[in-house]
Amino acid sequence: xxxxxxxxxxxxxxxxxxxxxxxxxxxxxxxxxxxxxxxxxxxxxxxxxxxxxxxxxxxxxxxxxxxxxxxxxxxxxxxxxxxxxxxxxxxxxxxxxxxxxxxxxxxxxxxxxxxxxxxxxxxxxxxxxxxxxxxxxxxxxxxxxxxxxxxxxxxxxxxxxxxxxxxxxxxxxxxxxxxxxxxxxxxxxxxxxxxxxxxxxxxxxxxxxxxxxxxxxxxxxxxxxxxxxxxxxxxxxxxxxxxxxxxxxxxxxxx
Amino acid sequence: xxxxxxxxxxxxxxxxxxxxxxxxxxxxxxxxxxxxxxxxxxxxxxxxxxxxxxxxxxxxxxxxxxxxxxxxxxxxxxxxxxxxxxxxxxxxxxxxxxxxxxxxxxxxxxxxxxxxxxxxxxxxxxxxxxxxxxxxxxxxxxxxxxxxxxxxxxxxxxxxxxxxxxxxxxxxxxxxxxxxxxxxxxxxxxxxxxxxxxxxxxxxxxxxxxxxxxxxxxxxxxxxxxx
Numbered sequence: 456x457x458x459x460x461x462x463x464x465x466x467x468x469x470x471x472x473x474x475x476x477x478x479x480x481x482x483x484x485x486x487x488x489x490x491x492x493x494x495x496x497x498x499x500x501x502x503x504x505x506x507x508x509x510x511x512x513x514x515x516x517x518x519x520x521x522x523x524x525x526x527x528x529x530x531x532x533x534x535x536x537x538x539x540x541x542x543x544x545x546x547x548x549x550x551x552x553x554x555x556x557x558x559x560x561x562x563x564x565x566x567x568x569x570x571x572x573x574x575x576x577x578x579x580x581x582x583x584x585x586x587x588x589x590x591x592x593x594x595x596x597x598x599x600x601x602x603x604x605x606x607x608x609x610x611x612x613x614x615x616x617x618x619x620x621x622x623x624x625x626x627x628x629x630x631x632x633x634x635x636x637x638x639x640x641x642x643x644x645x646x647x648x649x650x651x652x653x654x655x656x657x658x659x660x661x662x663x664x665x666x667x668x669x670x671x672x673x674x675x676x677x678x679x680x681x682x683x684x685x686x687x688x689x690x691x692x693x694x695x696x697x698x699x700x701x702x703x704x705x706x707x708x709x710x
Numbered sequence: 711x712x713x714x715x716x717x718x719x720x721x722x723x724x725x726x727x728x729x730x731x732x733x734x735x736x737x738x739x740x741x742x743x744x745x746x747x748x749x750x751x752x753x754x755x756x757x758x759x760x761x762x763x764x765x766x767x768x769x770x771x772x773x774x775x776x777x778x779x780x781x782x783x784x785x786x787x788x789x790x791x792x793x794x795x796x797x798x799x800x801x802x803x804x805x806x807x808x809x810x811x812x813x814x815x816x817x818x819x820x821x822x823x824x825x826x827x828x829x830x831x832x833x834x835x836x837x838x839x840x841x842x843x844x845x846x847x848x849x850x851x852x853x854x855x856x857x858x859x860x861x862x863x864x865x866x867x868x869x870x871x872x873x874x875x876x877x878x879x880x881x882x883x884x885x886x887x888x889x890x891x892x893x894x895x896x897x898x899x900x901x902x903x904x905x906x907x908x909x910x911x912x913x914x915x916x917x918x919x920x921x922x923x924x925x926x927x928x929x930x931x932x933x934x935x936x937x
Binding site for chain 1: 731733742746767771775809831834850860899902903904914922924925927928933
């Protein structure tokens with residue numbers, strides 16, 4: 456059974472340093488170690504607290520270990536960074552830390568992808584598109600998007616680091632948090648609701664007031680959406696858009 | 711556009727290109743933000759916003775999952791916003807031509823990100839022994855040079871795209887044959903189809919999601935009637 460050692464109280468400047476570095480976690484993202492070197496980069500300020508400091512053998516061994524392959528959603532990587540920091544500072548044996556890293560990578564990737572990329576980001580985009588459709592100014596649209604999106608973003612990173620530091624190797628249970636488990640479902644429904652209002656409003660504003668075209672556009676769009684939905688993963692919408700647009704531009708230039 | 715006019719746009723493209731993956735991923739690189747910011751640089755924020763909204767609808771189709779390859783919207787949004795915001799008002803071909811330029815830039819810029827990641831992997835291979843020895847200097851150099859190269863990548867993509875597409879868009883707009891309403895309608899239909907298809911792709915597994923979308927449409931219909 457895993458034992459929990461008392462939470463190690465890191466100096467505030469170290470915690471802030473780690474939190475700031477989390478924003479640059481993917482600075483050296485590559486196809487070999489993915490964001491492993493980023494984890495090493497984010498955890499480094501805390502490792503200086505190991506016996507021997509910057510030049511100590513423990514520091515160097517821990518830094519090497521933490522800079523190896525790792526994969527997680529960047530916003531949730533703080534959970535791993537915090538937990539691994541605690542494990543390193545508590546002197547947990549290296550083989551156990553490595554097993555923990557391997558076990559944690561998958562869930563942090565899939566949970567984060569579902570919650571952030573496939574829920575929160577599209578939801579915030581649709582809200583901003585809705586503000587545009589409702590007649591919002593450039594500042595209102597951009598401000599709404601950035602404030603809303605980053606409220607979730609900054610909080611998620613801070614929560615991840617805090618929970619990781621406080622729970623150490625027992626952090627896996629934190630991934631059962633209702634926001635992480637049920638959040639994508641509720642955000643998905645909210646996004647669908649907002650999308651139903653926002654998209655036609657925005658289309659109306661782009662086309663302009665009083666145009667009879669709007670009805671035709673919505674019918675054409677509906678047919679196109681059904682066709683695209685039937686194709687599912689076999690077609691990338693943006694590539695189709697690029698192709699159709701290129702043909703249309705060519706047609707309009709040549710006629 | 712002169713070099714002096716392009717340089718601030720390139721700097722913006724560099725910063726917003728950096729945001730996509732490297733730092734700080736605050737989504738200032740989303741096209742709705744990037745194109746509007748570029749429009750503001752040109753002195754026409756509403757123009758930047760308009761093409762930004764269209765690009766944002768299309769960008770909903772490409773979410774940045776893990777190691778998947780996707781278009782890079784930060785620099786592309788800047789290019790699209792700057793090009794569209796600098797066109798004279800009322801030109802029917804401006805929106806489709808600038809949108810095409812932005813989509814091509816997004817595609818090329820996405821490829822440049824793949825090249826950068828391979829380059830970082832190459833640097834990693836060369837410093838593997840030092841990293842395995844726990845060298846702080848090697849790690850910091852790898853990490854900070856990766857971010858610097860990404861910044862440079864965004865700037866180069868923006869400069870090259872502006873150099874190619876600014877005269878091309880001007881030429882296309884000058885000889886544009888389709889009427890204004892039809893030109894806008896085609897763009898809007900394309901954006902709506904991609905956005906709708908993307909939402910279905912992302913949310914189709916959520917229970918009752920179609921009912922929520924239908925409820926949204928009802929709210930829109932009510933707004934339409936009461937306005």
